[in-house]
Amino acid sequence: MSNASLHGAERRDWHVYKFGGSSVGTPGRLPRVLSLITEAQRPITVVVSALGDTTDWLISAARAAASGDSAGSSAELARVQSLAATIASTVLEGSVLTAQQATVDQLLAPIERLLTGVELTRECTPATLDEVVSVGERISSELVARALTARGVRALAVDARTFLVTDETAGSARVDIEASRAKLAPLVSGWEGVVPIITGFIARSHQGRTTTLGRNGSDYTATLLSWLLGARHVTVWTDVPGVMTADPALVRDAYPVPRMTYAEALELAHFGTRMFHPRTMIPLLESGAALHIRSTTEPQAPGTRIDAEGNPDPHRPTSVTSLERLALIHIESLRPTLSEPLGLRVLQALEAAQVTVWGGTLSALAPSISVVVPQAQAQKAHAVLEAALRAERDRHEVRVPPPHSPVTLVTLVAESMGHRPNVAGRFFHALGNVGVNVRAILQGASSRSVSCAVDAEDTAVAVRTVHSAFNLNETEINVLLVGKGTVGGRLLSQLAENTKTLQARHGVALRLVGVVDSRRALFDPTGIPPAEAGKRLAELSPGSASPPDVVPLLDRLSRLSVPVLVDCTAADGIETLYAAAFRRGIHVVAANKKPLARPWKESEALHALSREQFRAWHYETTVGASLPVIETLKNLVRTGDRVERIEGCFSGSLGYICHALMDGVPLSQAVRTARANGYTEPHPRDDLSGLDVARKALILARELGLELDLEDIAVEPLVPREHLDVEEPEAFLRSLTSLDADVSAQVARYRAAGRNLRYLAQILPHAPGGPRVKVGPVAVDAEHPATGLKGAEALVSFFTDRYREFPLIVRGAGAGGDVTAAGVLADILRLAQNVRGRR
Ligand code: ASP
Numbered sequence: 001m002s003n004a005s006l007h008g009a010e011r012r013d014w015h016v017y018k019f020g021g022s023s024v025g026t027p028g029r030l031p032r033v034l035s036l037i038t039e040a041q042r043p044i045t046v047v048v049s050a051l052g053d054t055t056d057w058l059i060s061a062a063r064a065a066a067s068g069d070s071a072g073s074s075a076e077l078a079r080v081q082s083l084a085a086t087i088a089s090t091v092l093e094g095s096v097l098t099a100q101q102a103t104v105d106q107l108l109a110p111i112e113r114l115l116t117g118v119e120l121t122r123e124c125t126p127a128t129l130d131e132v133v134s135v136g137e138r139i140s141s142e143l144v145a146r147a148l149t150a151r152g153v154r155a156l157a158v159d160a161r162t163f164l165v166t167d168e169t170a171g172s173a174r175v176d177i178e179a180s181r182a183k184l185a186p187l188v189s190g191w192e193g194v195v196p197i198i199t200g201f202i203a204r205s206h207q208g209r210t211t212t213l214g215r216n217g218s219d220y221t222a223t224l225l226s227w228l229l230g231a232r233h234v235t236v237w238t239d240v241p242g243v244m245t246a247d248p249a250l251v252r253d254a255y256p257v258p259r260m261t262y263a264e265a266l267e268l269a270h271f272g273t274r275m276f277h278p279r280t281m282i283p284l285l286e287s288g289a290a291l292h293i294r295s296t297t298e299p300q301a302p303g304t305r306i307d308a309e310g311n312p313d314p315h316r317p318t319s320v321t322s323l324e325r326l327a328l329i330h331i332e333s334l335r336p337t338l339s340e341p342l343g344l345r346v347l348q349a350l351e352a353a354q355v356t357v358w359g360g361t362l363s364a365l366a367p368s369i370s371v372v373v374p375q376a377q378a379q380k381a382h383a384v385l386e387a388a389l390r391a392e393r394d395r396h397e398v399r400v401p402p403p404h405s406p407v408t409l410v411t412l413v414a415e416s417m418g419h420r421p422n423v424a425g426r427f428f429h430a431l432g433n434v435g436v437n438v439r440a441i442l443q444g445a446s447s448r449s450v451s452c453a454v455d456a457e458d459t460a461v462a463v464r465t466v467h468s469a470f471n472l473n474e475t476e477i478n479v480l481l482v483g484k485g486t487v488g489g490r491l492l493s494q495l496a497e498n499t500k501t502l503q504a505r506h507g508v509a510l511r512l513v514g515v516v517d518s519r520r521a522l523f524d525p526t527g528i529p530p531a532e533a534g535k536r537l538a539e540l541s542p543g544s545a546s547p548p549d550v551v552p553l554l555d556r557l558s559r560l561s562v563p564v565l566v567d568c569t570a571a572d573g574i575e576t577l578y579a580a581a582f583r584r585g586i587h588v589v590a591a592n593k594k595p596l597a598r599p600w601k602e603s604e605a606l607h608a609l610s611r612e613q614f615r616a617w618h619y620e621t622t623v624g625a626s627l628p629v630i631e632t633l634k635n636l637v638r639t640g641d642r643v644e645r646i647e648g649c650f651s652g653s654l655g656y657i658c659h660a661l662m663d664g665v666p667l668s669q670a671v672r673t674a675r676a677n678g679y680t681e682p683h684p685r686d687d688l689s690g691l692d693v694a695r696k697a698l699i700l701a702r703e704l705g706l707e708l709d710l711e712d713i714a715v716e717p718l719v720p721r722e723h724l725d726v727e728e729p730e731a732f733l734r735s736l737t738s739l740d741a742d743v744s745a746q747v748a749r750y751r752a753a754g755r756n757l758r759y760l761a762q763i764l765p766h767a768p769g770g771p772r773v774k775v776g777p778v779a780v781d782a783e784h785p786a787t788g789l790k791g792a793e794a795l796v797s798f799f800t801d802r803y804r805e806f807p808l809i810v811r812g813a814g815a816g817g818d819v820t821a822a823g824v825l826a827d828i829l830r831l832a833q834n835v836r837g838r839r
């Protein structure tokens, strides 16, 4: 019976704790360890690793000795001794400390002699090495037992060699469970009322030689012990808060996975999480005990529980691992069928040459093969394969190009893969979305994982992207804002006000990573508090180039998740920046009409580029600020409605001015106030000339599929053209005074006739002589829908097949920094919905 326990009584109760090298060997942590043991439920056994990096130093000492470097060897041993002394002095004092030092000296003395022998023979056999490194755990168990005893806890240092029996394999011995069980039984009765502090990692062979269980083998000792004792729980205390969803060094938002299955843990061990010794799970699979991973430094955190059941939550977190410093070797077949399947031969050749194969696209059927090997072995592997496939290469049937390196193996371990659709799809989609080039998709992995090889430089972005696609309930959007005038400024305030709510309620983490104005550029990939952005930007000294070069920032932006370029300028020529953004996989949200009003071919090419790159270009605010004008029109067109006519007051600014004029405000004053309220374009001439409305009309007309240009639009300015060429805005405003009297008189006549001055736009896609678009001032009668507009209200009426009798009307505040910024924000948030995809 494999999971029979030693004694019925112990079977119920035993708990096994294991403390790793950093828990016992980092100054200041041992007291925590002692408290955890003291407070633990009884009966308990404790397994300890060597202090800190002791094992590494012992290995170095042996290597140095084998190469005749006795000074080097002694130096490494001195490190071992000194760490042991340092740690001991943190928990022991007086005679007990002296006794501990003496024990360490006694333990090290034979090792020193052994190393002298190694130095003489210039040879350190694996068996000798086992003997040398075994002292690390022995020092550790003596220290912990003594420290507990000093605190009044009855503890006993136990050398696992007294009961763990293995075969003779040095370096990574196989445990003989039955023999071990038989040896443990009599010992356990002596553990009554004491806490045994057991050496991890080490054991003794049938022939009596010291053996080890392989690097990081102490975990394995702990789970073996739980099996032998019939314990239900093993707790591995370490320096991380559990099995993390990703390497926290790469992913800031990584968090501990609360529960997982043995199988998932095995998968992780296979794909590079250094957390587990690969054999740790075997005893657990046999005994069904739960393994808890917890943090010594954060003992209140629940950590990770690994058991047969795992996490029943279908939305459970998944882990992403990355294994770096690998190389990819392609074996390209130039013929559709080869005389014999290559895969097996490739694997055999590599195995014979002792090359580790991390994975590959191996299929007996596929003509070409890729294998992933350690970068350090890449050249050797390549040579081996060239030799093994010489005959085929000579016949020009196979090519083995030089290895591609360095690459990283990125693996998603998802138990849900077997039960839920589209895990692999989302994995690759997420990577593709941020422009990570998948070099090879690895198969042979189980149904619990999916892996691929990516270029080493893409490691961080790949791991982060996959992590957020699968583990975060929130979507992180990274914003680079260009332009911080009226709209940009209000956008910053809205970001400052809404970021928290967005995150809490909608799972969208909006991060401002850059702000650019006409003279300076600020970029910080870790995020800039929006409220401070203005100040931080102002503190920068203007760069030599004015305006600053944004393209290098796009390169950096493109490495972040859901990157967005937000254009709140009214700048000319910015379309080249959009193109650069699209090419880098960056979305564009723009309040700027100009790129949309470029000659038709140019704008169309830009739209095509965004589509080709699967990037969004949202510009809802270009017509009627945040009113849903463009989206409404797109929906009409998409759903096959036939648009007969679009008509209305597209400009909140001109609406405001017309309304003020009708109220008797002089023209120059009305324009000044409109400008002060942030309703006008930076140069109000663009409003008064009708150009801005013409651009809006053009944008809508093009949404209808009309291949029109700005010149095709009949524009009648609000004021006579000759008044429109003053370059400087303030002078322009002054010059308007000369028109005040005329305009007021004109307006008075309209008022007398019961009419209202409005600036209207009209789009007639099916006019008899071809599409017609015109914009200009109109004196509308009381019945006209535009009559009721107040302030900066805008109005767009769609007359279509479906909305023939009663047009579809969009109406509301159509200008102003706040509404426009809100529209920009809404466009940014639409990206979150689009990237989220199915969970
Ligand atoms: N001390 C050994 C090592 O460093 C065993 C362990 O720490 O688990 O590999």
Ligand code: MG
Residues within 6 Å of the ligand: 020, 021, 049, 216
């Ligand atoms: Mg270790």
